[in-house]
Amino acid sequence: MTAASEENYVQCEELLRARNRDLWLACLFAPPDARKHIHALYAFAQEAADVSGKVTQPLLGEMRLQWWIDALEGAAAQGDGARANPIADALIETIELFALPRDEFIALAEAHVFDLYDDRMPSWSALEDYCRATASAPMRWAARILGANLQAPSARAFDEAGVALGLTRIARAVAESSGGQKFLPEEAFAKDGEAASARDALRSATKQMRGLAQFHYDAARSLALDLGPAHAALLPAATTPLYLERLARSDYHPDRPTGEPSPLRRQWRIWRASRGVGL
Numbered sequence: 110m111t112a113a114s115e116e117n118y119v120q121c122e123e124l125l126r127a128r129n130r131d132l133w134l135a136c137l138f139a140p141p142d143a144r145k146h147i148h149a150l151y152a153f154a155q156e157a158a159d160v161s162g163k164v165t166q167p168l169l170g171e172m173r174l175q176w177w178i179d180a181l182e183g184a185a186a187q188g189d190g191a192r193a194n195p196i197a198d199a200l201i202e203t204i205e206l207f208a209l210p211r212d213e214f215i216a217l218a219e220a221h222v223f224d225l226y227d228d229r230m231p232s233w234s235a236l237e238d239y240c241r242a243t244a245s246a247p248m249r250w251a252a253r254i255l256g257a258n259l260q261a262p263s264a265r266a267f268d269e270a271g272v273a274l275g276l277t278r279i280a281r282a283v284a285e286s287s288g289g290q291k292f293l294p295e296e297a298f299a300k301d302g303e304a305a306s307a308r309d310a311l312r313s314a315t316k317q318m319r320g321l322a323q324f325h326y327d328a329a330r331s332l333a334l335d336l337g338p339a340h341a342a343l344l345p346a347a348t349t350p351l352y353l354e355r356l357a358r359s360d361y362h363p364d365r366p367t368g369e370p371s372p373l374r375r376q377w378r379i380w381r382a383s384r385g386v387g388l
Contacts, residue, residue: 114198114199114202116195117195117196117198117199118145118146118148118149118199120152120195120196120199121145121148121149121151121152121195121196121199122145122148122152124152124155124156124196125148125151125152125155128155128159129151129155130372131345131348131375131379132151132155132345134375134376134379135341135344135345135347135379136148136151136344136345138341138344138379138383139251139255139341139342140255140338140341143254143255145199146199146203146206146207146254147251147254147342148199149196149199149200149202149203150200150203150247150250150251150254151247151251151345152196152199152200153177153196153197153200153214153217154217154243154246154247156177156196157174157177157217157218157221157243158221158224158243160173160174160221160224160225161221161224161225164225167225167226170222170224170225171222171225174218174219174221174222177197177218178215178218178219180194180197180201181201181204181211181214181215181218182211182215200214203254207250207253207254209250209253209254213242213246213249213250214246216242216246217242217243217246217247219242220239220242220243221243223239227291228291229291229293229294229295230291230292230293230294231294231295232294232296233294233296233297233317233321235294236276236279236292236294237272237276237321237325239275239292240271240272240274240275240276240279241268241271241272241275243275244271244272244274244275244278245267245268245269245270245271245272245275246271247271247345248267248268248270248271248274248342248343248345248346249264249267249268249271249342251341251342252264252267252336252339252342255338255339255341255342256337256338256339257336257337257339257342262332263332263333263334263335263336264336265328265332266328266329266332266333266336266343267329267342267343269325269326269328269329269332270325270326270329270333270343270345270346270349270388271346272322272325273322273323273325273326273329273346273349274345274346274349276318276321276322276325277322277349277352277353277356279292279318280315280318280319280322280352280353280356281352281356283315283318284315284356284359290311293311293314293315293318297313297314297317297318298310298313298314315356319353319356319357322349322353323350323353326346326349326350326353326388329343329346329388330388333388340383341383343382343388344379344382344383346388347378347379347381347382347383347388348370348375348378348379349388350378351370351374351375351378352369352370354370355369355370
């Protein structure tokens with residue numbers, strides 16, 4: 110492996126450390142020889158997730174995501190376009206080294222097109238599918254790098270943990286900005302014909318989202334019993350209960366800032382999960 114490609118992996122880690130410290134901390138518990146490849150996976154996922162916040166027009170965001178799709182499909186990988194990008198270079202090398210399913214990486218990029226527009230999420234099941242594509246998939250890829258048998262029944266823990274993590278991230282976005290409310294499905298606001306204030310409807314919908322996140326987290330915990338070294342792939346979801354607890358306290362009341370659990374509590378929660386057999 111060249112010195113240049115090693116530097117690309119370093120840049121993946123630096124990106125992750127700067128933009129998602131909880132995720133970076135969770136990756137520290139992966140074995141050193143696998144860690145840099147997991148950094149590459151999550152750096153790509155972070156780049157795709159950040160697109161909507163970097164553009165002023167949906168078309169510009171679609172162009173950025175399409176660049177990743179082209180690179181993954183190989184159109185740009187043969188030239189300077191993808192391999193000159195440090196994140197893409199590390200990602201493509203990781204995909205090839207571990208025979209990861211390239212179509213799932215493309216699906217992640219395509220799922221984030223939803224972020225660019227104002228359309229509301231059509232249903233709870235569609236929201237869960239979005240979380241599977243954007244949050245569960247990176248966990249499965251990391252688990253595969255760590256040697257997991259993804260055909261084993263217990264491997265469903267990665268899917269459940271990812272959905273819980275994705276829903277919690279969205280719940281936090283809803284609490285922090287009205288722009289996140291488009292992720293709440295229309296069916297979440299149904300009141301059986303009763304009129305409800307906008308605030309009450311939002312509180313009800315977000316309570317449903319918290320409950321759904323907790324349901325998937327509990328399912329992941331019950332499945333995460335015998336994963337061996339691949340257990341480290343679950344750790345990005347370890348802080349989920351802390352965030353759900355904080356969100357429940359604020360209950361999306363405008364006069365109660367949500368805030369975040371302290372960094373020390375989050376670090377402790379990740380460490381504790383790393384020492385056990387579950388989450």
